[in-house]
Amino acid sequence: MKILLIEDHKPDAILLRELLSENSTDQIHLFHLERLGDALEALKSRAFDIALLDLSLPDAFGQETFRRLNRVAPSLPIIVLTGIDDQELAMDLAQAGAQDYLVKSELSSGLLHRSLHYAIERKRTELKLRLAATVFESTLEGIMITDAKTNIISVNEAFCEITGYVSEEIIGCTPTMFESERHSKAFFRQLWDVLNKTGQWRGEIWNRRKSGEVFPAWVNISAVPNIVDDKIGHYVAVFTEITELKLSEERLNYLAHHDPLTGLPNRLLFQDRLAQGILQAQRRKSMIAVMFLDLDRFKLINDTLGHPIGDELLVAVAERLRRCARETDTIARLGGDEFAVILSSMAREEDVEHVAQKIIQALSSVFCVGGHEVFVTTSIGITFYPGLNNDRSKLLEQADVAMYHAKKHGRNNYQYYTADMNAAAYERLMLETNLRRALEREEFRLYYQPQIDVQSGAVTGVEALIRWQSPELGLVSPGEFIPLLEETGLIVPVGEWVIETACRQMKEWLDAGYPSMTMAVNLSARQFHQVDLVERIAQILQELNLPPELLELELTESMVMESVDSAVEILHKLKRMGVKVAIDDFGTGVSSLGYLKHFPVDTLKISHDFVLNLPRDSVDASIASAVINLARNMQLSSVAEGVENAEQMDFLSGQDCERLQGYLFSRPVPAEKIAELLGTWQAMPKKSG
Numbered sequence: 001m002k003i004l005l006i007e008d009h010k011p012d013a014i015l016l017r018e019l020l021s022e023n024s025t026d027q028i029h030l031f032h033l034e035r036l037g038d039a040l041e042a043l044k045s046r047a048f049d050i051a052l053l054d055l056s057l058p059d060a061f062g063q064e065t066f067r068r069l070n071r072v073a074p075s076l077p078i079i080v081l082t083g084i085d086d087q088e089l090a091m092d093l094a095q096a097g098a099q100d101y102l103v104k105s106e107l108s109s110g111l112l113h114r115s116l117h118y119a120i121e122r123k124r125t126e127l128k129l130r131l132a133a134t135v136f137e138s139t140l141e142g143i144m145i146t147d148a149k150t151n152i153i154s155v156n157e158a159f160c161e162i163t164g165y166v167s168e169e170i171i172g173c174t175p176t177m178f179e180s181e182r183h184s185k186a187f188f189r190q191l192w193d194v195l196n197k198t199g200q201w202r203g204e205i206w207n208r209r210k211s212g213e214v215f216p217a218w219v220n221i222s223a224v225p226n227i228v229d230d231k232i233g234h235y236v237a238v239f240t241e242i243t244e245l246k247l248s249e250e251r252l253n254y255l256a257h258h259d260p261l262t263g264l265p266n267r268l269l270f271q272d273r274l275a276q277g278i279l280q281a282q283r284r285k286s287m288i289a290v291m292f293l294d295l296d297r298f299k300l301i302n303d304t305l306g307h308p309i310g311d312e313l314l315v316a317v318a319e320r321l322r323r324c325a326r327e328t329d330t331i332a333r334l335g336g337d338e339f340a341v342i343l344s345s346m347a348r349e350e351d352v353e354h355v356a357q358k359i360i361q362a363l364s365s366v367f368c369v370g371g372h373e374v375f376v377t378t379s380i381g382i383t384f385y386p387g388l389n390n391d392r393s394k395l396l397e398q399a400d401v402a403m404y405h406a407k408k409h410g411r412n413n414y415q416y417y418t419a420d421m422n423a424a425a426y427e428r429l430m431l432e433t434n435l436r437r438a439l440e441r442e443e444f445r446l447y448y449q450p451q452i453d454v455q456s457g458a459v460t461g462v463e464a465l466i467r468w469q470s471p472e473l474g475l476v477s478p479g480e481f482i483p484l485l486e487e488t489g490l491i492v493p494v495g496e497w498v499i500e501t502a503c504r505q506m507k508e509w510l511d512a513g514y515p516s517m518t519m520a521v522n523l524s525a526r527q528f529h530q531v532d533l534v535e536r537i538a539q540i541l542q543e544l545n546l547p548p549e550l551l552e553l554e555l556t557e558s559m560v561m562e563s564v565d566s567a568v569e570i571l572h573k574l575k576r577m578g579v580k581v582a583i584d585d586f587g588t589g590v591s592s593l594g595y596l597k598h599f600p601v602d603t604l605k606i607s608h609d610f611v612l613n614l615p616r617d618s619v620d621a622s623i624a625s626a627v628i629n630l631a632r633n634m635q636l637s638s639v640a641e642g643v644e645n646a647e648q649m650d651f652l653s654g655q656d657c658e659r660l661q662g663y664l665f666s667r668p669v670p671a672e673k674i675a676e677l678l679g680t681w682q683a684m685p686k687k688s689g
């Protein structure tokens, strides 16, 4: 024990030293100083367990002596040494924080040792309590302490702040004063059960503030046993208010289920409501209707007036739609300009007709958006549950298919899903529906198949071949969807996308330092006769700063023969621009060789139908060599496609076909693979011979 003795009276100091050394079980280190100033200085560099302080020193006297020492060392226990007449003063000092006082004339060794131990212990407890009180008052968590009967005996400042009461209004009451009525009796029963069994309960409780507002808090309640009998003496509840947390949780939840633009439920919430609606319809033996709406001409408005106006229009449409349905119905925005409605608990099918008409009517009046007056109409598809097909997962699809029927029926009308929209017709319609969206959703991909120059064995060109990466159907080949694109006219925008994407790709390869190659792109009949085709191509090439001769457009004979005059005109325009033209599948069509000389084309492409059985099939062999010869004589290039084996390759290169294309060299592959191929191909030996 390290003791600081501050005593100027030498005999007293000697006496104390002697008493301390008597009967001591502790190791005593006594550090004796006669002046307070010296003691204060010593405290700066040394630590002591306790101080024994005489109140009359040469440089300090009375209460002041204690106060100065206590101020400098507030955690040091101090025992005051007094004379017999100073007892009153000593008691005052005990009040001010001294741990004990000893009358010098009454000192004994035992008393001194007991007092030292007691003083040190008391100071330690006092410091601990003071720390606990500081924590209690300064913590951000609200703390409430009750007795065993749940009468509140203490609350901290934070608790008052959270609840809005002052402590006097709370003390003596029970926690029921905060009840929010958000929890059942069973909830509290279980809380008490757990608390009494385990001594602790943690969870979320909604309470009520003085203002009446309810708020959520994370609460940790501990049962504190009495020291004496180990029975529960107090309950301590610590409250962390989580209103902010709850709000952000609710906000996140809202965002996950709503369309941020219109505030309407999104597809996820729609599906959820649909599932609930179906269950309810089953229970109540009632009916629900699902409507699928798409705005006619929205894309046009969006493209011409810009996206911000398009967005404004969607918000206005959502608002009008909201007014057409009841509280219990759901109106959702599925994406883009597509909306869906669930009409719940319908008594009769005719009710839906009424709503559909109301919607058409509501949207038919002019919209004023961004200073523009615009008109939109809507096509609506309707289906029912229970209905023709009780497959719940197909309800939205059925309404979607019916909506396309409405579009086909001249838009601005509604159609019910009917049985004849199923099976093949349904499949086809679904395909069409999905194809319509594929471009917007960026589901088309271009694959590239290399063309090998027979002379050098190098890749001198690629053919761009479209694929559709459909989320529902997987990777679809063009044979399955090009005819439908043609039929619906969608081939025009899709074809333009193909040209642009292929050109961009070529530019990328050139910029990356690969040798320049021909990019062959298929054109469809409808695209070929598109009025601004040549201008569009010129624009794309110019924008990308690409040499036009690197683009080779593949046409079929029938496309050119369909209307020869206009075809010749277009071909001349392309020729003037410098773009190359190949006749695909040459020999399979109806072209008269006589016409060929009028057509400014650059390449004849031999169909894989003729390549397939080379060289054994003598008819195919003579057609293939005739086409190659014809090309050579007319100074045209020749390409054979569908080369799958070495015999075919040998025959064709033997006939001096210029370029070969087929699985023997590579299947059509994504662009990255071509880059890889180009890296290795140049080093490959020439294939023929």
Ligand SMILES: Nc1nc2c(ncn2[C@@H]2O[C@@H]3COP(=O)(O)O[C@H]4[C@@H](O)[C@H](n5cnc6c(=O)[nH]c(N)nc65)O[C@@H]4COP(=O)(O)O[C@H]3[C@H]2O)c(=O)[nH]1
Residues within 6 Å of the ligand: 449, 464, 465, 466, 477, 478, 479, 482, 495, 498, 522, 523, 524, 554, 584, 608, 641, 642, 643, 644, 661, 662, 663, 664, 668
């Ligand atoms: N059996 C066999 N087949 C081979 C071999 N090498 C290549 N092929 C396939 O033969 C087709 C050649 O294209 P195509 O005659 O222009 O015939 C194309 C073309 O007419 C059309 N097409 C493809 N992409 C487009 C496009 O972007 N626009 C238009 N309008 N039509 C396209 O779809 C047709 C089919 O395209 P794909 O399915 O990609 O089929 C491609 C290709 O994958 C081989 O060694 N053996």
